[in-house]
Amino acid sequence: MQSRYFLISVIVTVLLAVAAAGYLIPVEKQEVQARVVMDNTGGRVIFTHKFHADDYGFDCTDCHHDDIEADTFLSCGSCHPKEFDADFRANHQNNFPSEEACLRCHDDVPTGELAEEDRPDIENIPLRADAFHAQCMDCHEENGGPYGDDTCYECHAR
Template identity: 30%
Template sequence: MQKRYLPIALLTVVLAAVAAVGYLLPEPREATPRRVLLDNAGGPVVFQHADHAFQLKIPCQKCHHESPVQRENVQRCESCHGIAVNAAFKKNHIVAFNDNAACATCHHYELGPKKWGHKKHQEDYGLDCRECHHKNTEIEPEPQNCADCHESGAPTSKKAEEGTPPNLADAVHARCLTCHEEMFAAKARGCAQCHSQKAVRDILPEEGLVRLNPMFTNCAVCHGLPAEKLIPGRMDAYHTLCMGCHEKEKKGPYGKEQCAQCHTSK
């Protein structure tokens, strides 16, 4: 190579390196990103955020659960997917999210009591009081209000310990289960048959964090599974969302044999 071409060659290499770095690096968090680099063991993915958000006019809520349109209030996917739901997360996550809509993503409903029909069970179904109240008169000489002995608390599904009364929810559920197995078999879907439901998203205040009922902040109260079993990891979340949308639209990659269309080489 002639010496006069050496500066041009060096400049070309530098410009190519700068262009490659600029293309692969994600945008600053405070800006609306044009591209997002998703690091992955199967090869990094450069997600064209601008193409999806602006050219295809996909609203923020399509990918970011419950998020308002304003960019500053949209949560990053890794804020929830792939995190460890441990004591530190439970303590700090309330202040980590910057809008109330994020609460409704995980905390869907609050359950309220429902008039279950004491008279109906007694007169229409012909049930004796002792069918629900303790038959052992040493425990309960006369049928009385369950809350007189059972303290309020969220359902735990734990077996009662001898000598220790279960909380009110566990005690009532245990009695109801003897006749209404089908309701409990439906798990979360069966709750509405006895409980009124209040959607958290409908009670969110415009400012300040929503005050959730602590009885229902544990996912397992309704779902029967802890949060770490319900929140998919980053890879599963991205695959389900991205591939599901592409498959529905019948456009772009969505089959397992098309990985290379999203993942670059390692």
């Protein structure tokens, strides 16, 4: 009877040690993020970022804008918001590493509230969902990925 408790104690101790090691040993930073989860009205999309980069061989700049000379790519929502509401207008400048990025949408670096005629034409800047959808669908059409009206649920969760 006691040998059984000893065996259970040994197994529990080994499992605890493995769990502690997994928690305490830092994970090395991945060069390419494994997955990106995008919540949207069409159903959550789990984009296999690493798979697209490594297995399909796409370069970062095939999807990400690269002309602001930042060390890392910006969040898509920095320029393509969920909606162009008052919150985005008031706070989007906090998403950029330098004033250089302002020139992608503005003629000059804004220094205060903009007059209506000096604001970018947001009709030509797609919202985040539209930008993602267009980019993904265009790439799928060009490269043979799921494409068309009947393939939505190959990417979108129900």
